[in-house]
Structure formats: C-alpha cells, structure tokens
Amino acid sequence: MSWMLPESFSTFGGDIDRIYYIILWITGIAFFLSEGILVYFLFRYRHKEGRKAKYVHGNTRAEIVWTAGTALIVFIVGMLSIGVWSRVRTQLPQDAMEVIVSAKQFEWNVTYPGQDGVIGTEDDFTKRNEVHAVVDRPIIAYLRAEDVIHSFFLPDLRVKQDAVPGMETPVWFEATETGEYVVGCAELCGLGHYRMAGTLTVHTAADYQAWEQAEIQAAGQ
C-alpha cells in the first residue's frame, strides 16, 4: 500500500511525478479536512436526549468561500498541468532519433532507419518487440496500428500513447539511464492483450552503434 510512484527514467518523468505529488498533497489535505470535519461533526452532534438541532438554512458567505476556494485550487492545478502537458505532447524535440513502432495483435514491430539514418528507405530493418534507444538522446516513435487500437506504455519512462489504426501518432521520450525497461500494451486489444509485452533497451551511444552495425550486418545477409 504505497502512494509513491516508482522511480522514473525519462527527462519529463520528473515533472509528471512532481505534479502528481502536488495533487497528492492538495487532495490529501482536502481529504483529511473534509473527512475529519465529517467525523468530528458525527461525534460532536450525535443524538442526545433533549438536544434540538440548529434551525438554519445556510450561509451565503460560506458558500462563496468554498466555491471560490475550490475554483482557485483547481485553476492552479490546471495551470501547472498545462505547462508539462504542452512540453510533453505539443513540441517534438529536434535532432531526435526516429523509429516507426507498428502495433498489431499482439506484438510491436519496431522499424529502424538503418545505415542512412533515414526511415522509409530499403536499408531499414525491423525488430519484433524490441525498442532500442540511446541514453540522453531524444527519440521519436511514430505509432501505427495494423488492426485495432493498442497503447504504447513505458511505465518507467511515464510514456503512454495509443496507437490507432489509420493514424500515425508521434510520441517522444529521452531516457536518462541505460538499462532494460518494459514495454506494455495499455489498451484492451483482444485475447492476447495481457501478453503484448516488449522491452526497451537504452544503450550508451557506443553500444548503440555496435548493436546497430550488428543488426545491419544481419539484415544484409
């Protein structure tokens, strides 16, 4: 039972988590405040012989206070969120690596640019359920789907974006540490939804070079 988020390994992961914790504080306070008052009233004003309830119909000032108060709080939360959201979703990074992630029941096919570094040429090569990226270097994945809607989910990097057939949705991230991370499918996509898993391998630039060369060789044969 924990309200903490697992460690995040992407550049914007921290911002997302910060907003989460801010909201956790705000709602936490709101929670203990309202539930506390509730319980206190229940105890304080429980039925006793001869007690007669106050005969009041409300209080306009109180109404204004909590209306305005709540409005202000949610407004602030909204404003905080907009910043991160537009950073994550509305601006794609320059000089990023590019791959095409094409989802289908129940696998992720990742197409890499290959030698020329351009996608859509014949030297591209495709790996099944394997995403490879370089640490501290942004990468854009162009999400496609061949059959139904899937959702490209990298829990450790705070990335989630649906892959919709008939659309190409770009999603980007920048890993901050090398290692192996899980790729999951977050949108119900059929009986194999639960096992539509892949891996994200984040290399150092050098390792990535080596791996890419090896793959190109393999594709060559």
Add this chain to the structure above:
Amino acid sequence: MTTDAMALERGYMPGMRVYNLKLGMWVFLLSEVMFFTGLIGSYIILRFAHPTQFAEPGVVLNVPLTAFNTFVLICSSVTMVKAYAAIATGDQKGLKIWLLATIALGTFFVGIQVFEYIALAQHGFVPMASAYAAEGGALYGSTFYTMTGFHGTHVTIGVLCLWFVLWRAWKGAYSADSLGGVEIVGLYWHFVDLVWIILFTIVYLI
C-alpha cells in the same frame, strides 16, 4: 400564503402552461434532435476528415428528383397544419380530408425515396464497402443510407401514426377543445419535415 391560495384554485401547477401530451411530445422531439445530431454530425465530421471519400453534389445523387421530393414533403406539412386548423374550428370533414392528403403525400415521399435507392444501388452506390462502385468512397454510401434511411423510417412511422389519428377522427374522437392527438402527430410530422430540410441541403447540395 396568497400564492398557495392561488395555486389551490389552479389545481396542479402547469409549469409550462402546456398540456401533458404536447409537452411530452416536445420533450421527445428534443431527444430526436440529438439523435439526428449524432448521425448528421458524424457525416459532417467524416466528410471533413476524408473529402476524397465524397463526390460533388449532383455527380452521384439525383438532385432534381430529390428537390421535387422535398417539395412534396413541404406540401405535406401544409396539409398537416391545415388539418389541425380545421379541427381547431371544429371542422370534422376538413380534418379528415387534410389528414388523408398528408398521408398520401407522405406515402408518395417514401415511394420516391425507395425508387431513388434502387436507382442508386444499380449504379453501385451502396452502403457496404465491399460492393461500393460509385464515385467517392465507401463512407459516402455508409453515411448517405444511414441518414436518409433513418429519416425515411421516421416518415413511415409518421404515416402509420397519421392512419391511427385518421381512424380516431373517423370515430369522431376529436373536437375544437380536444385535439391533443392531432396536434402532437402534427408536431412530429413537422419535425420530420424540418430534419429533411436540413438533410437535403447538407447531403445533396453541399
């Protein structure tokens, strides 16, 4: 407590100053508005998203014929409202005649639409993607038949209701101060006409 005294004389508080049947019909028509919003809205959105899937006006659809059909439906609205006006002045004969006229025009409208469907289908303009062979794309067929089809169904239901009202009129069920049935079937009928006015413009002319 003067308000209560007044309320007492009035009996139930008629919040709309409109009798139940009529209010109920209006309320129902609001939901009909949203229903056609769903269909027409989807058409607008899909067409906006995929212009190439749709043909220019007049290329596939037969505009003159449908324009004439629109005219027929408008006429049926006049006859309907005349039926109402007739009974409002207690004119039983007028009521029956105008109702019959409305039924005739409504049936005629549906007839022309069926004829139009057959003609279109022969040119490969069909709802299903697999067999679609006309200009534009399958979305055109899908949306066209769904929208006009549901409107046609509404007209057909309207005609059936009109038959029922006519039958009751024959039994002398209506009079100048009891014309609820005639009025609400009229409301429905005019609404269906109204929807067609929009459909004709959006589907056939734009």
Add this chain to the structure above:
Amino acid sequence: MDPQPAQEAAMEHAEEHKDPPYFLVWGVLFILTILEVFFAFTGLPKFWIATGLIIMALWKALLVAMYYMHLRFEPRRMWILAASPLPLAVILVIAVLTEF
C-alpha cells in the same frame, strides 16, 4: 389522466388572433428550396455556397418550427425548452471537427 387541452387551446387562440399565414409560409419554403438548388450549382467557391445554403436551410427550418409547429404562439419557456439541445449539438460537432 391528462387534462384536456381546452383551457390551453383557448389561451392559444387568445394569443394568436387569426390563423397564421400557413400558405404564405409554404410559398416562402417553396421559393427558398428552388433558390437553394440553383445556388448550389453557381460555380461560387465552396465556402460561400456552403454558408449560403446553410443560412437558407436554417431559415426554412425556423419557418417550419415557428409557424407549423406553432412555436411563435407558445409561452417563452417553450422556446427555451425547444432550443436547449442546439448548443450541445454545436459543441459536439465543433469540438470533434478541431481534430482534423
């Protein structure tokens, strides 16, 4: 169960002094329809054709609602009731259109 429209019909007649001009409205609808058809095929830019046609269509729809559905002779709250779904319809279509 249902109070007969007697008093209510009476009220209506009180407000609407004589029969509304049903046939006049019919004439206008007829002319507008013809105008629409011709306007649709004047080679104007698509945008203008669309706006022009929609204006005419809404005009016709309004005529039907006002005169044939007697909205003109109903209490104002009926107007509000009748207009209530329109904003929602607009919101839905506009919002989704911004997608594309």
Add this chain to the structure above:
Amino acid sequence: MSTAEAAIGDRTAAHEHVDHDIPFIRKYVFSTDHKTIAKQFMFMSLFFLVVGGLLAMMMRWQLGYPSQPMPGGAILPETMAPGGILLPEFYNSLVTMHGTIMIFFAIMPLLVGFFGNLLIPLQVGAPDMAFPRLNMASFWLAFPAGLLMLASFLVEGGAAGAGWTSYAPLSASGEYTGVYLGQQLWLVSLTILGFSSLAGAVNYITTVINWRAPGMTWFRLPLATWSLFITSILILLAIPILAGALIMLLFDQTIGTTFFLPAGGGEPLLWQHLFWFFGHPEVYILILPAMGIASDLIANGARKPIFGYHAMVLAIIGIAFLGWIVWGHHMFQSGMNPMLGTTFMVSTMFIAVPSAIKTFNWLGTLWGGDIHFTTPVLHGLAFVSMFIIGGLSGIFMASTPVDIYIHDTYFIVAHIHYVLFGGSLFAIFGGITFWFPKLFGTIMNERWGKIHWVLTMIFYNLVFFPMHSIGLQGHMRRLYDPTQYEYLEPLQPMNVFITISAFLLIAVQLIFVVNFFHSIWKGKKAGPNPWNANSLEWTVPSPPPHGNFATVPVVYRGPYEYSSPESDEDFLLQTTPPRDQQQPEPHATPAPEGA
C-alpha cells in the same frame, strides 16, 4: 390524531377495493401504477446487481490466482473455462459484461427506473406518472433488453469482449475478437434499453414540470426529485447520441459499412467521441440521483434543514451542464489533438467546484444537527465519505500529464468503484432502507441493516482502496494475467488480498438479501411516517394506495423544515398549514402523527 388515522384508514379502505377491481395481470405484470413499475425495476436491477457481482468474483479469482482452476469452475463449459481455468477471451467478456451490466442494468435502472418511478409522483404530489402506459412500456423494454444481454453469454463465440466502452475497431469486426453475435446482441440490447430510458425520461420531465401539487413550487421540491429531474434531462439528450453510435457500429458489424473501420476510411476516434459525449453525462446520470437521495437521508438524520438548499440545486444543474463539455478527459492518450486535451482538462477541473459545493453543504447540514444514526443515514454518510475519495482521485486523472501514467491502470478502476459503488450503490442501499415502508409497508431490520453497513464499509474499502496503489505501480486494467509482466509480480500478494476481500464483500451482501426478503414478509409494520420526515410521500399510508393521494395535497413549505420553531416536534410536514391559518384547508391532506 384519531381523526387523522381514521381518515387515512378509510381512505386506504376505499382504494383497497379499487385495487381489487384490477385483474392480477394488469395489477402485477402489465401494471401502469408507478409504484408497481418501480418495484419491477427494483427486482430486475437487484437481480442484475447480483449477476454483475458474480461476474466480478470470477474476474477476481482469475486475477488473484491467475490461470489456476477456480473452485467450482468445472461447471463452466469448455468454451469459457476448460478444466476450470478461465480463457483470456472469456476474461475479456467478463470485464465487458461486468461493466455493462453494473452500469446499464443495475445502477442506472435502480437509480432512475426504480427511485425515479417511486419518488417523483409521490414527492411532487401527483396521482401517477403523466403517461402511465408509456411508463409500463419503459419497463417492458428494459427487461427483454436485459435478457438479450444475458443471452449473449450462451451464443456461439461468447459475449461481447471489447470492454464496456467497446472501442472500435476491436468491437467493429468479429475477426479481431472472435465475438460476432455476442457483440451484436450487446449493441441491440443497449439500443433497446436506450428506448426504455427515453420513455422514462419523457415521463419524469413532463410529470415534474406539469404535475406538481398546488403550492409545490420549484424550490419546494425535495432534492431527490430535483436531481432525478435534471438526470432525466441528461438521459434525454445523451442517450440518443449513444443510440446513433450503437446503430452505426451495428451496421459496421453486420452490413459492412465503415464508419469506424479505418480500412474503409472510417475514424476509430469518432466512436470514442460519440461514446464519451454520451458516456460522461452517463456517469453523472449515475451519481446525481444518488446525491439527491443522500441529501434527503442526511437532512432526515441530522433533523436539520439542508444547508444551502438553493446552492445544492444550482450545484446539481452546474454539474449537469459541465458534464457536457468534459467528455474528452477519457481520451487524453487516444491520439486526440493535444490542444483539445488542454481545453478538456480545464473544464474537467472545474467540475470539482459544484461537487465541492455539494460536499461542503452536506457537512454544513450535519453541523449543529441532532444526528440519529439510523441505517439509511449511515449509508448516506458512507456515500459522502466515499464520494469524496472517488472524486478526489478524479482530480489526478483530470490532470493530463498525470493521466499519461495512470490512464488505463487500476487507479482508474479504483476511481470507478469509489464513485459507483462507494457513491451510487451506498446511496441505493440507504434509499431502499429509507423508502422500504413505501414499497412494502414494513421497516427493514435496523440491527441487521447496521451490521450489513459496517461489514460492507470495511470489505469494500479493503477491496478497492489498494487498487489505487497497484495502479500507481503501473498495473494496467483489463489485464487477464498480471503475472505475465515480471514488474507486476511483486503486486501479486496484493491481488490475492483484494480477491479474498472481494469474496468477503459479496458474502456479507447476503445479510442485506436476507434482511430484505425477511422484512418484506415478517418486517415490523410501518406507520405513514416512520422516519418523521417532511416530504409528501410521508403524508400517505405505507404503502400508498392506488392513486397515492385521496385528495390533491396542498404544499405550504419546503421539504426540509426539520426542528422548525413552528412545530412542537422536530419535523414539519410540507402539508401542515402554517400557524396563521388555524383550520387546515378543507381538501388539504390532514397531517398524520408520525408513528
């Protein structure tokens, strides 16, 4: 007092004999009496509540003991659970049908079909609904719709398995799920249910607008009726959109149109927009009546007027209005235009404002009260405290960046159940206990009611509170076997814990079932006004006679005049004439002494 009792006595007598003229079939089966129809809706939806609960138990078994034979699983056919082990496709059907049945066939008919039918005519002072026959049709459409939904389990290919949201294209073509007929039955059934809801809505709206008793001005309506009225407007305008979408999807499934199939140029996102444009108002359809009921219960328990009655009404209207412009918050990660996402986030955030107004006014109602902890009140209080949790978790998801991570995880599942079980269902339990006398003339057993309440509160929270936590660890929803992801392995003990609690939760519901049926036959007889409440339904005998009111009641004041100095008791019926008019009006209903 004797006179009053007498008056009621012979009035019932009169109506008894009227009742006897009605043949059995018209009285109990094809009845047009709103109280009978209410009962029909209640029994139907309680049955579906049990079904939905049992489906949930099967899901929980699979999640707690993935791919292990479930006890008694052998009774399931090979196509569902060979060797008692659930198949993934059957799990998907379970999730889908659980969600669909609970929302459309349990909670919605309970709140709208049952409470709407029972309360509206009684609380506005009408003899029945405006259109009794339409009302009957409403039930006799809902019932077959439910049977169709259940039948889809038996057809070849199994029941629909694309989630209760049935996202296209997964739902639009059987080749993706192997479910053909099942999905089509799902679509047809919901379309029929839509017609049923529309019939109801038209009835409720007309009745509330036109059939309020003399003196029952808008701001003298009980909040239960207010919320049901606003809810009906939501139903009236939201259901048709769903119906349109369902029909288009059905055409995609059957005759080969391509509205939502990208292969033919369709737009999968269009389905989501249409569905959620209906779907979000729908979730408020599921909470507003509960809010109204809870308000009535809490005011009655605190023996105090509702704090800020006008604010409460405005909040209901505000929630209903805002509910129309937030639907996109279900689609933040769907590939929807991010700018649109921003707008939807802001509008969603502001839904918290009217909800806050309501929450704090409930607290205000308790402040300075003289709180009697009867079972209905306890359920009302449970509603408030649980709705706060569910609502606050909504704020997390409303924040687009946070939603990136928690979308489609168990955090959402926790939210769903805190608002729908903790909110709606607790209000329903409370409402049933409170108005039980108006249904069967008896009172439910208080002791067992309280025991059921305590145990439900405990186990309910043990089931759903941990779901927040596993959601935050990245546990996706609609996941047949979480152990497939090794980063979810550590959560397995928690899943087992949830499953065990879930079984205990449904087990303690038996207390309610037993109490319910026992009280129908053996329950203590109730007077007209066992809870000393004020609104019109408490001025007539329990159960109210056919036609409800012997004479048109006259209303002199609001429904929450508890502890008013005007009366010697701590309650004051809406029909008691004010002190300045000594003699009650000739045809005003005499105020019976509270039993």
